[in-house]
Amino acid sequence: MGASLAAPAGRASAWLTPWLAQLPPPAGELAAVQQRGRRALAEQPLPSAREEAWRFTDLSLLAQLPLQLASSAAPLPTLPPAEPDVLRLHLDGCGDPLAGLDLPDGLQPLSAAELAQGLGHTLAATGCEHHWPVELNHATAGRVLALRVASRARVRLELVSTQPAALLPLRVLLVLEEKAQLELSQVLLAQQAGLTSLVLEAHLARSARLEHGLVALGHPDAALLGQIALEQEPESAVALTSVSAGWGLARLEPRLLQVDGQAQSTLRGLQLVDDHQIADTHSHVQFGGPEGQLDQLHKAVAAGQGRSVFNGAVRVPRAAQRTNAAQLSRNLLLSDRARIDTKPELEIVADDVKCAHGATVSSLQTDELFYLQSRGIDADQAAGLLKRAFCEEVLRQLPTPARSSCPLERLLLEAR
Amino acid sequence: MIRPDAPVLLEIRDLEARVEDKAILKGVNLTVRAGEIHAVMGRNGSGKSTLSKVLAGHPAYTVTAGSVTYRGDNLLELDPEQRARIGVFLGFQYPVEIPGVSNLEFLRVATNARRAEQGHEELDTFAFEDLVRERLQVVQMDPAFLERSVNEGFSGGEKKRNEILQMALLDPLVAILDETDSGLDIDALRIVAGGVNQLANADNATLLITHYQRLLDAITPDYVHVMAAGRILRTGGKELALELEQRGYDWVDQELAALEAAQTRTPAEVA
Numbered sequence: 001m002g003a004s005l006a007a008p009a010g011r012a013s014a015w016l017t018p019w020l021a022q023l024p025p026p027a028g029e030l031a032a033v034q035q036r037g038r039r040a041l042a043e044q045p046l047p048s049a050r051e052e053a054w055r056f057t058d059l060s061l062l063a064q065l066p067l068q069l070a071s072s073a074a075p076l077p078t079l080p081p082a083e084p085d086v087l088r089l090h091l092d093g094c095g096d097p098l099a100g101l102d103l104p105d106g107l108q109p110l111s112a113a114e115l116a117q118g119l120g121h122t123l124a125a126t127g128c129e130h131h132w133p134v135e136l137n138h139a140t141a142g143r144v145l146a147l148r149v150a151s152r153a154r155v156r157l158e159l160v161s162t163q164p165a166a167l168l169p170l171r172v173l174l175v176l177e178e179k180a181q182l183e184l185s186q187v188l189l190a191q192q193a194g195l196t197s198l199v200l201e202a203h204l205a206r207s208a209r210l211e212h213g214l215v216a217l218g219h220p221d222a223a224l225l226g227q228i229a230l231e232q233e234p235e236s237a238v239a240l241t242s243v244s245a246g247w248g249l250a251r252l253e254p255r256l257l258q259v260d261g262q263a264q265s266t267l268r269g270l271q272l273v274d275d276h277q278i279a280d281t282h283s284h285v286q287f288g289g290p291e292g293q294l295d296q297l298h299k300a301v302a303a304g305q306g307r308s309v310f311n312g313a314v315r316v317p318r319a320a321q322r323t324n325a326a327q328l329s330r331n332l333l334l335s336d337r338a339r340i341d342t343k344p345e346l347e348i349v350a351d352d353v354k355c356a357h358g359a360t361v362s363s364l365q366t367d368e369l370f371y372l373q374s375r376g377i378d379a380d381q382a383a384g385l386l387k388r389a390f391c392e393e394v395l396r397q398l399p400t401p402a403r404s405s406c407p408l409e410r411l412l413l414e415a416r
Numbered sequence: 417m418i419r420p421d422a423p424v425l426l427e428i429r430d431l432e433a434r435v436e437d438k439a440i441l442k443g444v445n446l447t448v449r450a451g452e453i454h455a456v457m458g459r460n461g462s463g464k465s466t467l468s469k470v471l472a473g474h475p476a477y478t479v480t481a482g483s484v485t486y487r488g489d490n491l492l493e494l495d496p497e498q499r500a501r502i503g504v505f506l507g508f509q510y511p512v513e514i515p516g517v518s519n520l521e522f523l524r525v526a527t528n529a530r531r532a533e534q535g536h537e538e539l540d541t542f543a544f545e546d547l548v549r550e551r552l553q554v555v556q557m558d559p560a561f562l563e564r565s566v567n568e569g570f571s572g573g574e575k576k577r578n579e580i581l582q583m584a585l586l587d588p589l590v591a592i593l594d595e596t597d598s599g600l601d602i603d604a605l606r607i608v609a610g611g612v613n614q615l616a617n618a619d620n621a622t623l624l625i626t627h628y629q630r631l632l633d634a635i636t637p638d639y640v641h642v643m644a645a646g647r648i649l650r651t652g653g654k655e656l657a658l659e660l661e662q663r664g665y666d667w668v669d670q671e672l673a674a675l676e677a678a679q680t681r682t683p684a685e686v687a
Contacts, residue, residue: 366475367512368512368514370474370496370512371508371511371566372526373495373496373497374473374497374499374500374505374508375497375500375522375526375529375582375586376500376526376529376530377497377525378495378529379495379497385525386517388516389515389516390516392516393515393516
């Protein structure tokens with residue numbers, strides 16, 4: 001495979017026009033969306049390093065990848081058997097993931113009318129519907145997994161995707177009715193050059209709960225562009241835990257809106273980079289009303305010449321009095337040539353709020369290493385134990401199916 | 417237990433060491449034979465803790481002169497982990513907290529590293545649990561501590577007990593206990609000292625680094641060494657510790673001043 005994210009990039013977006021031209025004509029339930037997305041891509045320049053949000057992450061690298069649309073599903077990896085009450089779906093961008101399945105009680109596909117009404121709603125509400133990665137997904141996704149969790153139902157769902165040597169667009173829309181509870185484990189795997197594009201939006205009605213664990217294990221010549229947009233009505237709770245490792249380029253943008261405040265949002269992120277990899281998380285949390293709560297922890301491990309970027313935006317307008325938000329970015333720098341860029345971005349207009357933020361960057365602690373070595377544990381193994389301990393704080397927040405699809409050893413091997 | 421014919425485990429000769437640019441050890445001499453318990457006493461800054469860290473191989477300390485042999489082999493050329501595997505153990509004055517690393521897993525990995533060196537088979541999780549539960553009794557420790565992260569949130573006494581538990585599992589030939597008595601209340605001191613006494617036998621040796629007589633009330637040393645300004649100024653039996661307790665360290669300062677005056681005299685003056 002000649003494709004490589006380490007190869008020098010050509011002119012920023014010269015590839016886009018011919019690439020758009022070779023796409024199959026818009027078709028299926030998302031034809032109109034595809035059309036709009038393609039038009040946007042044709043008009044909108046590729047984000048460049050001149051834009052603050054893309055300062056460190058160079059999308060012109062995408063030109064090096066095989067970006068034709070996946071025409072057949074990539075073989076699935078061997079996964080541990082799904083737990084009996086977990087519905088495991090294979091999202092491959094080609095087939096219907098629900099074909100031939102009996103959905104559990106409380107889980108229903110959205111009707112065409114509901115889809116028309118709901119698709120893109122949360123993307124717009126969280127202000128990212130025209131972001132380049134979203135338009136790319138719109139331009140290419142031919143299917144959407146659109147599900148509703150009925151009021152008071154409890155559902156456990158697992159979504160598994162493997163990226164072929166191509167572009168894999170994944171589009172998910174979830175509607176959680178009042179007091180619905182959804183545990184969503186999502187596993188994205190790439191073992192070859194290509195691009196995985198994920199756009200997931202979810203709307204949580206009052207008192208609904210979503211626990212989303214995303215595990216994305218990539219390949220040095222693969223890229224991931226992930227947009228997760230969540231809209232929360234009061235008294236709802238979201239816990240989003242994302243773990244990414246091994247991608248040549250990974251950009252995750254979790255965007256949360258607490259429509260009228262009074263909701264609970266918990267964000268946990270872990271990204272690992274090595275060699276020349278880039279992992280970039282841009283999170284955005286907006287409080288639309290009072291008494292909202294945010295608890296955010298983002299961790300990164302950077303080795304080799306890897307680069308980790310974190311930008312955590314929190315918006316607290318005047319209406320969001322008595323917001324309680326805490327954000328912490330903790331980073332482990334394992335080599336002299338690795339880079340960490342971390343930035344809190346708090347915009348606080350309300351005057352009666354608690355908003356804490358902090359960032360730390362450190363290397364492995366000599367005293368901790370020596371303590372382990374003084375017990376006969378060799379330096380590499382000691383470093384491995386400490387690295388794992390650093391990651392564990394986030395990993396243990398993953399729902400079990402996501403966690404078991406992502407054994408720690410594998411993850412750390414990816415990020416060696 | 418002093419046996420003149422017992423094998424020498426540790427031989428320290430004219431050892432000098434520095435941390436950054438500061439010379440701390442300035443010629444330490446010490447011979448430790450199997451079966452012996454040595455106490456090293458001295459004021460803060462006398463070099464006691466540095467000696468223990470140099471013996472364990474802490475990377476912040478540089479040996480600038482002298483030698484240390486362990487059972488006849490050069491100890492100083494070994495990495496810290498190799499030293500631990502062949503039976504040199506350092507009980508830390510301030511055991512390090514390692515959030516996220518399970519105490520049980522840490523103890524198992526460490527024990528297996530030592531066992532491999534001894535030619536014993538590796539213990540699986542179950543066999544290790546049996547062993548660790550038995551050894552917990554040495555320090556009367558609650559098994560719940562195994563489930564926690566290494567030393568995280570442990571009280572001072574719990575940390576020191578955890579150190580002695582590690583000693584009980586690693587079965588060292590030379591155990592260097594750096595101020596194991598600091599931060600312990602009377603009961604914890606008794607438990608920790610009891611653990612050390614249980615583990616001491618005719619084949620191993622213990623080096624107790626301490627400020628206070630009270631540890632030596634519970635563990636009877638065969639030798640007491642007084643350190644000052646980076647060397648061992650005087651060596652005696654257990655009565656030397658009692659003398660220190662009664663007289664304080666002022667006489668040490670006087671002896672040291674006399675010694676340094678003698679050393680700074682020019683050859684002409686000496687002649």
